[in-house]
Amino acid sequence: MPRYKITIEYDGTKISGWQRQVNSSSVQQFIEDAIENFSQERVTIHGAGRTDSGVHALAQVAHFDLKKTFPPFVVLRAINYFLRPNRIVITDCVEIEESFHARFSAKKRHYRYMILNRKAESTLDSDRCWHVREELNIEKMQQAANNLIGDHDFTSFRAMRCQALSPLKTIDEIKIYKEEEKIIITIKAKSFLHHMVRNIVGTLVPIGLGKLAVEDMNRIIKAKNRKKAGATAPAHGLYFSKVEYNENTN
Amino acid sequence: MPRYKITIEYDGTKISGWQRQVNSSSVQQFIEDAIENFSQERVTIHGAGRTDSGVHALAQVAHFDLKKTFPPFVVLRAINYFLRPNRIVITDCVEIEESFHARFSAKKRHYRYMILNRKAESTLDSDRCWHVREELNIEKMQQAANNLIGDHDFTSFRAMRCQALSPLKTIDEIKIYKEEEKIIITIKAKSFLHHMVRNIVGTLVPIGLGKLAVEDMNRIIKAKNRKKAGATAPAHGLYFSKVEYNENTN
Numbered sequence: 001m002p003r004y005k006i007t008i009e010y011d012g013t014k015i016s017g018w019q020r021q022v023n024s025s026s027v028q029q030f031i032e033d034a035i036e037n038f039s040q041e042r043v044t045i046h047g048a049g050r051t052d053s054g055v056h057a058l059a060q061v062a063h064f065d066l067k068k069t070f071p072p073f074v075v076l077r078a079i080n081y082f083l084r085p086n087r088i089v090i091t092d093c094v095e096i097e098e099s100f101h102a103r104f105s106a107k108k109r110h111y112r113y114m115i116l117n118r119k120a121e122s123t124l125d126s127d128r129c130w131h132v133r134e135e136l137n138i139e140k141m142q143q144a145a146n147n148l149i150g151d152h153d154f155t156s157f158r159a160m161r162c163q164a165l166s167p168l169k170t171i172d173e174i175k176i177y178k179e180e181e182k183i184i185i186t187i188k189a190k191s192f193l194h195h196m197v198r199n200i201v202g203t204l205v206p207i208g209l210g211k212l213a214v215e216d217m218n219r220i221i222k223a224k225n226r227k228k229a230g231a232t233a234p235a236h237g238l239y240f241s242k243v244e245y246n247e248n249t250n
Numbered sequence: 251m252p253r254y255k256i257t258i259e260y261d262g263t264k265i266s267g268w269q270r271q272v273n274s275s276s277v278q279q280f281i282e283d284a285i286e287n288f289s290q291e292r293v294t295i296h297g298a299g300r301t302d303s304g305v306h307a308l309a310q311v312a313h314f315d316l317k318k319t320f321p322p323f324v325v326l327r328a329i330n331y332f333l334r335p336n337r338i339v340i341t342d343c344v345e346i347e348e349s350f351h352a353r354f355s356a357k358k359r360h361y362r363y364m365i366l367n368r369k370a371e372s373t374l375d376s377d378r379c380w381h382v383r384e385e386l387n388i389e390k391m392q393q394a395a396n397n398l399i400g401d402h403d404f405t406s407f408r409a410m411r412c413q414a415l416s417p418l419k420t421i422d423e424i425k426i427y428k429e430e431e432k433i434i435i436t437i438k439a440k441s442f443l444h445h446m447v448r449n450i451v452g453t454l455v456p457i458g459l460g461k462l463a464v465e466d467m468n469r470i471i472k473a474k475n476r477k478k479a480g481a482t483a484p485a486h487g488l489y490f491s492k493v494e495y496n497e498n499t500n
Contacts, residue, residue: 009370009373011373056374080371089370089371089372091368091370120340120341121330121334123259123338124306124308124378
């Protein structure tokens with residue numbers, strides 16, 4: 001009974017997020033349907049992270065088992081064939097040992113948040129970046145972000161409906177840099193609470209605008225109160241960009 | 251009677267190109283309507299280049315005259331207000347001398363062509379890049395492109411319905427480089443024939459794939475026959491990226 005590990009890219013704009021739900025068009029549903037279409041097997045796929053509606057993925061990872069064995073390149077092509085014309089694509093597929101689990105074996109998850117920082121309305125990047133009109137000070141944002149590195153209780157950045165058992169998480173890295181009119185925030189951790197990246201970005205932006213002070217970040221962390229942090233940044237600026245596993249699991 | 255120079259960015263996906271036509275939604279039409287909406291004056295705007303349906307612009311330039319004088323920032327904001335929710339935006343507006351003409355004063359025009367070069371289907375870049383599955387050799391493409399630099403009769407790269415008086419043009423520069431999975435081709439000239447950039451790209455790609463030899467480029471130029479060059483590359487990979495004028499005209 002072979003297990004397959006797939007890497008998935010998707011445009012989150014017109015889909016209702018990763019997770020299968022009744023009466024919705026989720027990435028999980030589309031892929032499970034595509035697998036059934038080519039293999040005649042109904043499977044459940046397990047993803048490394050549950051992205052919300054509107055959130056994009058550059059390299060989401062998932063696994064599933066089939067009864068019959070197919071070469072991985074056949075699995076990849078067959079799923080992609082049935083995924084069209086949805087903006088979801090399998091970019092890689094390998095057969096992997098049975099102990100591998102896309103969610104539980106993940107060592108690090110990487111997210112990227114894109115901001116279009118200029119006065120003029122967004123055109124080409126409308127569904128790809130959060131448009132922030134006023135100039136952001138990225139040095140202040142980086143200083144504030146540095147307070148989030150390490151082990152913390154992230155209750156202030158946790159969505160009300162988050163199902164995690166504990167609010168304790170460890171952020172390894174946050175980098176903030178500019179590319180022409182865009183500001184890119186990359187963030188790396190073993191795992192995240194629900195809305196954690198968007199709530200962090202939604203707090204860094206008022207700091208970049210001078211509406212909150214750099215020093216407020218520590219106060220917000222210590223408050224352990226969602227109401228003290230900024231609003232949730234829009235979904236369409238967020239990209240699930242990479243998942244790291246042990247080397248022997250690719 | 252003030253003259254205004256505007257810089258325009260647009261997503262060409264759902265518009266029928268730059269030029270006003272009967273029963274179509276062109277950039278020119280949308281902007282002229284927006285100007286009328288705020289100023290009550292019906293004007294004709296003159297663009298630096300006529301982009302086709304599907305072609306994007308990062309910095310198209312146009313000019314127009316108004317009878318009444320408004321501060322440029324008011325013109326910019328007012329046009330943008332009435333342009334919404336179209337994916338067209340004025341990114342800059344200045345008042346300029348009457349001798350300035352967006353089309354005739356242009357010294358250099360820059361285009362950029364984006365190719366997504368990978369096996370997997372396109373998702374996030376579907377309307378932004380030409381998807382070419384087989385690996386392109388950009389060194390060969392650059393070698394072939396170098397033959398196009400300078401003064402040539404570009405009949406082989408000229409659309410049938412091109413209205414230019416002469417097929418003689420001068421290309422100043424073609425650069426081809428890679429950014430992760432994307433290949434970017436930038437091209438600079440005083441002016442171009444209709445479809446010239448897309449026909450050049452449509453010839454460079456078979457050279458990059460090894461279907462045509464680098465040496466074929468000279469033969470194709472000398473043939474002065476549209477049928478000898480490659481097919482027209484898709485519109486949605488093309489960006490009108492910059493127009494240069496004399497310094498005193500911004």
